[in-house]
Amino acid sequence: MQVLKNGLNVLQGGLQDGSEFDLVVIGAGGAGLSAAVFAAIDGAKVLVVERTEFVGGTTAWSAGTTWVPGTHHSATVNPADTLAEAEKYLNHAVGVQAPAALREAFLKNGAEAVAKIEAQSSMKYRPYPKHPDYISDLPGSTLGGRALEPVPFDGRLLGDLFPLLRPPIPEFTVLGGMMVDRTDINHLLAMTKSWAALKHSVRIVLRHLGDRLSHARGTRLVMGNALVARLLHSLSQQADATLALKTSVDALERDEAGRVVAVRLSSATGNARVLAKKGVVLASGGFNRDPALRAQKLPGIPAEWCPAAPGHTGEALVLARGLGAVEGQGAQSPAFWAPVSLRKRADGSTAAFPHFVMDRAKPRMITVNQAGERFVNESTSYHLFALGMQAAQQAVPAYLVADAKALRQYGMGMVRPGGKGLTPFLADGYLTEGASLEALANKLGISAEGLAQSVAQNNAFAQSGVDTQFQRGVTAYQQNIGDAAAGGRNPNLGEMSEGPYYAVKLYPGDIGAAQGLQTNEHAQVLNAQGQAIEGLYAVGNDMNSIMGGVYPAPGITIGPGLVFAYLAVQKALANPR
Missing domain, CATH: 3.90.700.10 (Succinate dehydrogenase/fumarate reductase flavoprotein, catalytic domain)
Structure with a gap:
């Protein structure tokens, strides 16, 4: 059954066989939703497929930090920083553990991606004045400006989409579902010592108590929940976007020329073959909850030690490998x-x-x-x-x-x-x-x-x-x-x-996959010969990390996820089909 929820087509059941979309996005985490928003902004008809009952993936459980050097936000807190310094830092931190061309594409296009999504959607960021790069003794590192965080969001604006947002980890909330970020925590800890801290604390607590009269949890959203909520709200404001929940991808289909042109999907209510005229974007979250891939890549690490959200079962990666896709190699670690x-x-x-x-x-x-x-x-x-x-x-x-x-x-x-x-x-x-x-x-x-x-x-x-x-x-x-x-x-x-x-x-x-499908600078998935598999893209943790398994800064999964979603959509929508 298809229901219009706050402006967004939400499928609570199977898709109609033979449905056509410009772009099909597999996965409704931060990277997948970013790709869908970018595509919808540019007028594409978009389908987002999510195998769980919630949108947000692990991004919804994260701090939501987005590491993108060189944005207009950076200049407000660290005007001396440059892309050349960021490149120097990444070259020292990552080196040969990931292709330099992908880092260059990330740095070259990051500011443009952030500017576009902020200008044409509900996505809004702010820089944190001091948020150092993690390996801060390396040349080119900075103390702030590159890490952006989502501006808190009023979940009530989602209307009946709000229950679709993946709730935060219970242990990260207080008072029965009130989200707090580090600013809130500092105020709560200092509320007996500072009038400003007391006012801030009282304000958010009263807001939460009011929320609980009509909602199962607080609607003042921060960190990763705010980021995902903003993306979901943005998608609901677009003309032709559809979200299919509790739906799995069973096959990727190619035409005679070898281009990926369709996906086969299944849900509790049936199966459907869906056409993807401009391509398919894989954003399913990586391999971490696939038992076989986990045993191969993370031996001795039980799945219950993984704090990431459910859903990233690696099925999309297996399908891509069936089309000749290969994984990236040479990383410091296959996971973060x-x-x-x-x-x-x-x-x-x-x-x-x-x-x-x-x-x-x-x-x-x-x-x-x-x-x-x-x-x-x-x-x-x-x-x-x-x-x-x-x-x-x-x-x-x-x-x-x-x-x-x-x-x-x-x-x-x-x-x-x-x-x-x-x-x-x-x-x-x-x-x-x-x-x-x-x-x-x-x-x-x-x-x-x-x-x-x-x-x-x-x-x-x-x-x-x-x-x-x-x-x-x-x-x-x-x-x-x-x-x-x-x-x-x-x-x-x-x-x-x-x-x-x-x-x-x-x-x-x-906490996430670092090893994923090898791609080029347009996020196109590559085969063993280094050639692009036309019509197939990978972003987020389905894409081999441009950081080579190194963790040089906060938000180095979400930031590249955003930027390569932008690049994938640009390439896909330029396809004349």
Whole structure:
């Protein structure tokens, strides 16, 4: 059945066999929706196919950061930055691990893509004044301007499309579904110390309480939910866009000349062959939830450690390989990573909570292996941290350890700051408490001697301000995610001396695919001979990362996803068919 929802054709059932569209987009995550919006803006008839009941994919669960150097936003916070500096940075960070031509296309077209989608849709970004590149000691890195974040969005504007938006991870919300970003968190933590913080906090809480009178969750959307909502709203404002939910792609079809011209789709209500006159864009999210591909590429990493959204089963990639498509090679890693902590929910599902910036880099915290020894710089990027876990001995699981003051001040994973409400976390084993370091080590089953020595070393480093073991807190990125207000010599170091002591187990979680289909600078999928498979495009995590499995900055999946969606649509709509 086809229903018009807030201006958008939403299919709640099968498509009519023989339906024709200019462009068919497989996947309704950030990259797929971006491609659909760009195409619709240019007058194309667009079909978006999504195998789950929600739009947004992992983008909806993310911070929504979009890394695109050289935009008009960059100049407002970092006017000295240039594309040449960004290119220098990427050349040092990525090097030969991905084709330079794709980085060049990304940098050359990024500002134009951002300007177009902002000018002709509901998509709106803002630069965060200080949001450093992750490998900030490399030449060409910056402290801000390249990372954009979506402006918060009023979900009520979606009307009856709002329930189609993938809800945020419950553990990332407060008060029963209120989303908060880092600005909100800072205000909430300071509401007893600042009148401005109190006003901000009261305003968003009252808004949320009003929302709950008529909605299942808050409608003030931030981060990735705001980004996806803006794209969905944009699509609903276009003349000829259709969204097919709970629909899978079963086949890609070519004509006699070898051009992809149709897709075969299936849903609970039947099957349909749909024509794609200008082409097909694959944006299904990558391989991470395909059991066979996962076992091949990520051996020893259970799927329950993956904090990404469901839906990216790799089926589209298998179909593309059947047409001769090949995967990119030579990357640092086939996936992007973050340390995660795990907890069973009341409904039996497992929450995999990514530890991005809120705890592990803060003073009075260290991470140790099963010998009680530090093995990584706790303040490095989440990607390098999780790769370090996999490279070290006895570090899966690892243990994030904090003293009582750090727990109160920063929280630990799913445990909120403040030090209250610890009982359920202690009862189910998510959080472990010890009156002393020895008691904590014994409960964890790790070396008490090793842990005591690691804490003693940390305390000595905190006094001097210099971590001679792993150089914690030496770069601008590391310092930015520490706590300069803590008063120490180093914003990432603090003496651990106040008991009781606490620990949370960490596991390496894959947050997205870095290895995908090899493409050219137009996002056209390539075969083994390096030739484009006409009519077939790949963007987002279906496209081999232009970063070569390196994670040089925040938003380096969403940013290229946007830009190559723009380039794919330009190429596809130029097709004379």
